[in-house]
Amino acid sequence: MILLGIVLFGLILLISGNDPIQSYRDIFVSTLGSAYGLSEVLVAMTPLLLTALAVALPSRIGLINVGGEGQLYMGACLATWAALTFGALPGWLLLPIMVLLGMIGGAAWAWIPGELRARGIVSETISTLLLNPVAPMIVGFFVFGYWHSPMDTNKTPIFSASARLPTLFGTRISLGLILGLGLLAMFWFVMRSTRWGLEMRGLGWNHQAARLNGIPTRRYVVGVMCLAGAVAGLAGMVLVSGYYGVLLANFSRGIGFMGFLVSWLANGSPLGIVVTSFVVAIILTGGNLLQLTRDLPYSVINILLAMTLFVVLARPSFIRKRAEP
Amino acid sequence: MSKLALLGVLSSAVFSGTSLLYATLGEIVGERAGIVNLGLEGVLLVSASTGFAVTSLTGNPYLGVLAGVIAGGLMNMILGYLVLNRKANQLASGLALMFFGFGLSALIGRGFVGAKIVGLPRLALPGSSGLPKLYASLLRFDLLIYLSVPVAVAIWWLLFRTRWGLGVRAVGESPDTAFASGRNPRLIRYQALWLGGALAGVGGSHLSIAYAMNWTEYMTAGLGFIAIALVIFAKWHPLYAVAGALLFSGAVAFQLLLQSSGIQVSPFLLSTIPYVLTLVVLIVWGGRRRVAAPASLGRVYQGAE
Numbered sequence: 062m063i064l065l066g067i068v069l070f071g072l073i074l075l076i077s078g079n080d081p082i083q084s085y086r087d088i089f090v091s092t093l094g095s096a097y098g099l100s101e102v103l104v105a106m107t108p109l110l111l112t113a114l115a116v117a118l119p120s121r122i123g124l125i126n127v128g129g130e131g132q133l134y135m136g137a138c139l140a141t142w143a144a145l146t147f148g149a150l151p152g153w154l155l156l157p158i159m160v161l162l163g164m165i166g167g168a169a170w171a172w173i174p175g176e177l178r179a180r181g182i183v184s185e186t187i188s189t190l191l192l193n194p195v196a197p198m199i200v201g202f203f204v205f206g207y208w209h210s211p212m213d214t215n216k217t218p219i220f221s222a223s224a225r226l227p228t229l230f231g232t233r234i235s236l237g238l239i240l241g242l243g244l245l246a247m248f249w250f251v252m253r254s255t256r257w258g259l260e261m262r263g264l265g266w267n268h269q270a271a272r273l274n275g276i277p278t279r280r281y282v283v284g285v286m287c288l289a290g291a292v293a294g295l296a297g298m299v300l301v302s303g304y305y306g307v308l309l310a311n312f313s314r315g316i317g318f319m320g321f322l323v324s325w326l327a328n329g330s331p332l333g334i335v336v337t338s339f340v341v342a343i344i345l346t347g348g349n350l351l352q353l354t355r356d357l358p359y360s361v362i363n364i365l366l367a368m369t370l371f372v373v374l375a376r377p378s379f380i381r382k383r384a385e386p
Numbered sequence: 387m388s389k390l391a392l393l394g395v396l397s398s399a400v401f402s403g404t405s406l407l408y409a410t411l412g413e414i415v416g417e418r419a420g421i422v423n424l425g426l427e428g429v430l431l432v433s434a435s436t437g438f439a440v441t442s443l444t445g446n447p448y449l450g451v452l453a454g455v456i457a458g459g460l461m462n463m464i465l466g467y468l469v470l471n472r473k474a475n476q477l478a479s480g481l482a483l484m485f486f487g488f489g490l491s492a493l494i495g496r497g498f499v500g501a502k503i504v505g506l507p508r509l510a511l512p513g514s515s516g517l518p519k520l521y522a523s524l525l526r527f528d529l530l531i532y533l534s535v536p537v538a539v540a541i542w543w544l545l546f547r548t549r550w551g552l553g554v555r556a557v558g559e560s561p562d563t564a565f566a567s568g569r570n571p572r573l574i575r576y577q578a579l580w581l582g583g584a585l586a587g588v589g590g591s592h593l594s595i596a597y598a599m600n601w602t603e604y605m606t607a608g609l610g611f612i613a614i615a616l617v618i619f620a621k622w623h624p625l626y627a628v629a630g631a632l633l634f635s636g637a638v639a640f641q642l643l644l645q646s647s648g649i650q651v652s653p654f655l656l657s658t659i660p661y662v663l664t665l666v667v668l669i670v671w672g673g674r675r676r677v678a679a680p681a682s683l684g685r686v687y688q689g690a691e
Contacts, residue, residue, distance in 0.1 A: 183668045194608045195658045202654035325478040363489030370482035374474035
């Protein structure tokens with residue numbers, strides 16, 4: 062089904078005066094054709110795993126978290142504060158502090174919608190959406206106002222080596238990938254074989270029945286939202302500490318929103334999230350290449366992403382028939 | 387603070403609020419019919435880039451606005467096809483539309499970065515001719531600005547005083563009931579989406595053709611999301627949307643005022659005002675506001691076939 066999206070994007074490339082087949086070959090060779098290319102795909106995939114999990118978890122109890130973007134920024138913000146303040150500490154001490162603060166930042170940002178929803182005041186869809194644009198502004202406030210390096214106005218100084226997540230096998234893949242995969246595995250296990258998982262599935266099926274059976278509905282709503290925010294905040298921490306090494310104003314480019322789409326496409330299943338993130342990461346990595354070799358703006362790759370999504374969303378009949386034998 | 391500076395600030399606030407008002411009105415029409423368009427940001431970007439490109443090619447800003455309007459309507463048709471014909475999830479479809487808009491607008495605008503255009507002509511405010519020249523020069527607005535409030539009233543009239551508007555609201559509350567009373571929910575939703583997209587198109591092209599008079603990638607910078615927030619703030623009502631847009635432009639103006647009077651408040655914190663205020667209003671009015679939302683908002687209509 063992704064094929065149809067690829068064909069549609071090929072048409073657009075053709076109209077804009079590029080050879081689509083050559084472009085696709087470039088994308089394919091540069092991402093899957095070499096160990097380095099593959100490692101770059103895994104780099105791009107890392108934050109997606111986390112932001113997708115931040116959507117999949119609340120969706121299990123019927124909550125729609127569209128606020129991954131904001132939660133990610135708040136996580137990055139607090140983690141950066143730690144990196145700049147305690148930069149002299151050794152890594153084994155500093156990194157856990159940054160992880161913790163990143164998670165707290167995201168959790169705090171998601172606590173507001175969680176609490177509002179649990180009290181039945183504002184739906185979490187609306188409040189997470191409203192809080193999204195506020196977080197990058199808070200980041201901008203700190204970066205432009207206090208944290209910027211002497212040379213730039215829009216980014217912090219480069220973090221000290223102890224504030225960088227270790228990378229694996231000499232590539233740019235950071236420990237964040239392991240964290241993401243580990244958390245997804247944990248999510249799968251908790252949902253399947255623990256009491257919490259059972260109660261959450263119960264909540265997802267029928268809120269009222271769950272409440273009548275003595276499941277603390279409110280506590281779950283607030284708790285799950287905070288957990289989801291913590292995961293998205295961790296994504297922010299992983300991005301600044303593992304990928305950029307600095308905090309850049311407006312660094313995310315919609316990774317929180319992409320997490321929503323990944324989770325939705327994967328229907329919230331952990332394995333599906335891994336596979337879908339991988340595919341989306343190939344597309345995103347390919348975008349960098351199109352920019353370099355085809356002289357197209359980077360955002361053009363969003364068309365390929367969107368085309369693929371459109372096709373999946375539209376569920377053409379031949380897919381549906383195959384999916385429901 | 388001189389009167390002149392105050393006037394300048396107000397004038398720029400009116401300019402920045404106009405795109406927002408059109409975008410908000412567009413979203414209201416769609417949501418009244420029961421469809422949340424989270425891709426508004428992308429729709430605005432595509433109409434901004436299309437409008438700018440056409441203006442640059444033809445030299446006629448009005449043709450540019452027309453192109454922007456058509457582009458906005460067409461963008462919403464993609465959403466319509468996904469959520470109405472294919473019954474796809476509205477939030478996911480909207481976000482996909484947003485990403486599509488990011489990419490498409492970059493592609494369309496690629497050749498026009500830094501291009502110079504003749505913006506929408508500015509006409510003097512009636513009655514301002516007696517004022518000193520400097521004052522009068524600040525009171526010159528383009529046609530779209532003069533039309534913005536009348537358009538809001540027209541949309542109100544359309545939604546609340548016509549048969550078509552009754553149909554739109556009925557479909558937004560309960561498509562099944564509307565269908566049972568002889569209306570075609572899908573058709574009405576398509577019409578509402580087209581009108582909403584066209585209005586967003588006016589907003590997007592005003593941004594690039596009249597306000598900024600240039601094209602840069604991602605020039606909307608979150609305007610679409612402010613509009614979505616304002617819809618809730620305005621209780622899905624076109625006339626309250628005018629108040630909402632004024633509030634936002636007021637915040638912008640206030641920010642400029644503070645800066646020009648030498649008070650140091652970070653522009654970033656001031657920019658959060660519209661969002662935080664909307665959230666606070668939602669919390670204070672709490673449950674009562676939820677009643678104002680169209681009941682079938684965001685739900686997939688399975689149809690009666």
